[in-house]
Amino acid sequence: MSGALNGIKVVDFGHFIAGPLLAELLAQNGAEVVHVDPPGGPRLSGKPDAFLNRGKSRVTLDLHNDRDRRRAQDLIAWADVVVENFRPGVMGRLGLGPDAMCSSNPRLIYCSLPGFATDDPRASMPGWEGVVMSATAGYRRLKEHWDWKARAHVDVADPGKPLFTAIPIASNTAAFLGALEVVVALIDRDKTGRGARLEVPLSEALLEVVGFHLEFPGFVGAGDTAPRPFLGSFRCADGGYVDQVPYPRFVERLLRAAGVWEEWVSAGLADMGEMFADPARRGDAELRFAELMRSRPSTEWEAIAIDIGTPFARVRTPAEWLVNEHAQESGAVTSVDDPEYGPITMAGAAIHFSRTSERISRRSLPGGDSEVAVSGRLQGRRASGQQNKLPAEAPLTGISVVELSQVVAGPIAGRLLADYGAHVIKVANPDPSGNNGFHGSFTNRGKHTAFLNVQSGQDLNILQEAIKGADVLLQNYAFGAVERYGLGFETLSEQRPDLVYVSLSAYSRQGPWKNRRGHENQAVAATGLSVRYGGTDDWPIYQPYLISDVGTGILGALAAALGLFELGQSGLGQHISTSLVQTATIHQGVYLFDGTEAGRMSEPTGTDAVGWSALQRLYQAADGWLFLGADSAQVEDLIRAVGIPDCPSTKTAGDADGPFAQALAVALRQRTCATWASVLAAEDIGVQEVREITQVAHDPIWQRRNVIRLGKNGERRDNAPILGHRPRPWPIPADACSDPGPLGAQTSDIRAQFQPIHLITT
Numbered sequence: 196m197s198g199a200l201n202g203i204k205v206v207d208f209g210h211f212i213a214g215p216l217l218a219e220l221l222a223q224n225g226a227e228v229v230h231v232d233p234p235g236g237p238r239l240s241g242k243p244d245a246f247l248n249r250g251k252s253r254v255t256l257d258l259h260n261d262r263d264r265r266r267a268q269d270l271i272a273w274a275d276v277v278v279e280n281f282r283p284g285v286m287g288r289l290g291l292g293p294d295a296m297c298s299s300n301p302r303l304i305y306c307s308l309p310g311f312a313t314d315d316p317r318a319s320m321p322g323w324e325g326v327v328m329s330a331t332a333g334y335r336r337l338k339e340h341w342d343w344k345a346r347a348h349v350d351v352a353d354p355g356k357p358l359f360t361a362i363p364i365a366s367n368t369a370a371f372l373g374a375l376e377v378v379v380a381l382i383d384r385d386k387t388g389r390g391a392r393l394e395v396p397l398s399e400a401l402l403e404v405v406g407f408h409l410e411f412p413g414f415v416g417a418g419d420t421a422p423r424p425f426l427g428s429f430r431c432a433d434g435g436y437v438d439q440v441p442y443p444r445f446v447e448r449l450l451r452a453a454g455v456w457e458e459w460v461s462a463g464l465a466d467m468g469e470m471f472a473d474p475a476r477r478g479d480a481e482l483r484f485a486e487l488m489r490s491r492p493s494t495e496w497e498a499i500a501i502d503i504g505t506p507f508a509r510v511r512t513p514a515e516w517l518v519n520e521h522a523q524e525s526g527a528v529t530s531v532d533d534p535e536y537g538p539i540t541m542a543g544a545a546i547h548f549s550r551t552s553e554r555i556s557r558r559s560l561p562g563g564d565s566e567v568a569v570s571g572r573l574q575g576r577r578a579s580g581q582q583n584k585l586p587a588e589a590p591l592t593g594i595s596v597v598e599l600s601q602v603v604a605g606p607i608a609g610r611l612l613a614d615y616g617a618h619v620i621k622v623a624n625p626d627p628s629g630n631n632g633f634h635g636s637f638t639n640r641g642k643h644t645a646f647l648n649v650q651s652g653q654d655l656n657i658l659q660e661a662i663k664g665a666d667v668l669l670q671n672y673a674f675g676a677v678e679r680y681g682l683g684f685e686t687l688s689e690q691r692p693d694l695v696y697v698s699l700s701a702y703s704r705q706g707p708w709k710n711r712r713g714h715e716n717q718a719v720a721a722t723g724l725s726v727r728y729g730g731t732d733d734w735p736i737y738q739p740y741l742i743s744d745v746g747t748g749i750l751g752a753l754a755a756a757l758g759l760f761e762l763g764q765s766g767l768g769q770h771i772s773t774s775l776v777q778t779a780t781i782h783q784g785v786y787l788f789d790g791t792e793a794g795r796m797s798e799p800t801g802t803d804a805v806g807w808s809a810l811q812r813l814y815q816a817a818d819g820w821l822f823l824g825a826d827s828a829q830v831e832d833l834i835r836a837v838g839i840p841d842c843p844s845t846k847t848a849g850d851a852d853g854p855f856a857q858a859l860a861v862a863l864r865q866r867t868c869a870t871w872a873s874v875l876a877a878e879d880i881g882v883q884e885v886r887e888i889t890q891v892a893h894d895p896i897w898q899r900r901n902v903i904r905l906g907k908n909g910e911r912r913d914n915a916p917i918l919g920h921r922p923r924p925w926p927i928p929a930d931a932c933s934d935p936g937p938l939g940a941q942t943s944d945i946r947a948q949f950q951p952i953h954l955i956t957t
Contacts, residue, residue, distance in 0.1 A: 198225015199761040214280035215247035216370035222250035241794030243785040280308035321881035323824030369400035378756040383590035406918030435493030436510035438720040443467030513723030525706030542784040550769035589616025605671030606638035607748025613641030641931035645945040660949040671699035684770040695758035703774040718775030746778035809856035824881030892916035
């Protein structure tokens with residue numbers, strides 16, 4: 196079986212993470228990718244390279260050399276897609292920029308992933324991961340946490356310290372979004388013959404993650420405090436942690452299964468809804484619940500919860516996830532025979548297909564492909580073709596989507612498809628006890644929403660009529676939920692072999708855990724991702740953002756786009772799926788390997804972590820925290836600019852807590868963040884104040900670019916900051932810029948539009 200992108204040619208000039216990961220996602224799905232290495236080898240070598248550059252051919256080119264630049268131009272002329280993540284202007288100065296290359300190859304899709312957009316005043320700032328995370332409120336502050344020994348919330352030692360994570364959230368999210376936009380551009384090119392100039396800045400990609408908290412500021416992690424035990428992870432008798440969804444019905448179900456429900460009734464805590472709403476009663480319940488969890492081992496609690504169908508997961512380490520039966524059978528992790536390290540277990544495929552295939556293959560080593568082999572490929576098909584005169588419109592205009600989804604990931608996938616022009620009908624559960632999730636612009640803008648009760652024969656018929664005219668069905672219910680109403684892929688595909696059916700789930704639609712329920716917390720707990728945020732006996736595992744939910748929403752939209760693109764080639768639909776655990780696994784991709792320590796990248800973890808090295812870490816300035824981003828070639832310039840008397844040996848620059856880092860810490864405390872940003876900009880060294888969400892929400896640059904705009908948020912407040920739209924080469928649909936209104940606003944219209952004829956006549 197071939198992949199959805201079979202026949203698509205990609206040249207990957209990416210370095211570090213964002214560009215290579217985007218190109219690897221395309222390679223997973225059948226694209227032929229040539230990765231261009233600099234003469235000194237990849238900027239991120241070792242095992243991360245084995246993950247980021249698998250499935251690609253490789254060629255080493257010195258882009259400052261005339262001969263190699265001409266070879267790069269030849270590669271671009273051969274390609275359908277170019278991927279690069281240099282700072283704006285770098286490729287242009289090399290004669291390889293989008294203007295020149297798209298002019299000579301009008302069908303070319305040229306995708307750039309800089310730290311900051313070309314017309315952002317911060318475009319010249321080095322776009323290190325930590326710099327971007329700091330600019331976009333990626334590092335959150337906590338003022339208190341749950342102390343398991345004291346059984347109480349206590350102040351943290353340094354309430355102003357940002358919570359550092361080594362997970363490259365900005366780079367990964369930009370890669371996900373970039374892959375989506377590339378495939379959408381390919382769909383548009385099939386209609387119009389036109390290529391596209393795409394730009395997905397890491398900083399603005401990260402706003403997809405932060406944007407949820409703009410609209411829902413009261414959600415977990417949005418404030419200064421850590422999640423309470425009901426909302427976070429808590430310790431068990433064996434020293435392990437477990438994580439559950441804190442909906443009252445699930446808490447009650449677990450208490451009944453544990454045989455303690457009558458005790459809670461006697462204590463006046465039987466009404467879970469009232470208990471959750473009353474801080475005093477909830478505090479008592481939290482202490483009781485924490486004590487209950489400590490009474491049994493984590494493995495026993497997980498078994499009980501799974502038996503009763505409660506979203507629940509034992510917190511596993513990354514090493515445990517790599518050998519987990521479900522992780523391996525579902526394809527969330529896979530074994531690759533690397534030419535340097537031998538067999539390695541690492542992150543697997545992002546998306547699964549029922550008819551076409553995903554592929555994970557070993558990398559080539561840098562310089563491993565000869566000039567003859569690359570020249571041979573260049574003799575093949577070159578991009579060509581006439582552009583038609585169709586007016587510009589959103590690429591998915593004319594595509595109809597029926598979305599059966601709840602909570603976060605599914606609605607985000609549907610919203611992204613609507614952002615690209617698809618007509619999306621979201622069907623919500625009218626039962627008030629159901630979980631329709633978070634309704635607002637972030638999740639449901641650009642959609643037509645309706646309440647339909649699938650347990651009603653009439654409503655089910657209306658839904659089935661809507662599906663008859665749809666190109667895509669998108670759903671994220673638990674395994675078996677839609678199937679029992681005849682809405683599963685196997686049933687629908689019999690009548691609609693051209694239907695692109697996309698499923699999002701917690702644990703994947705394959706493997707022994709496919710029937711389990713779960714949400715963000717369970718996915719990050721089960722895969723080891725939450726451990727990477729840090730956790731000791733005194734600190735619960737903490738996850739400040741819904742990175743797996745948002746990432747899965749993006750990958751769900753990518754799955755739909757891949758299905759539509761392949762449908763255009765074959766005329767056949769298929770079942771395509773992704774999951775929270777697949778996303779959580781890929782987020783760890785540059786760190787997640789079995790075997791020895793050889794070739795691994797440094798990974799600081801825990802709540803005391805501040806960065807990767809003395810040159811890439813958080814420091815405290817006179818008026819707050821900042822992130823310093825420099826490379827080893829800039830050490831002397833840094834010492835001179837900062838002014839460190841009696842500077843210790845720079846041999847410890849690789850140590851985030853070594854003598855050189857300590858000397859920098861003392862010096863940087865003497866002046867403000869703004870002063871250091873100005874001083875070090877002259878040395879081309881990145882410095883960024885660690886910002887809060889409120890600062891991001893009112894960023895004048897992003898508001899001017901409409902990346903953040905004012906509108907009605909999920910709490911129905913007027914003129915509140917909400918996620919806008921990045922500038923794109925296509926028009927933004929009008930519906931995507933307006934208030935979505937209340938959930939179910941178009942119920943009457945949709946009922947009338949899809950009323951089956953036999954029901955009307957009777």
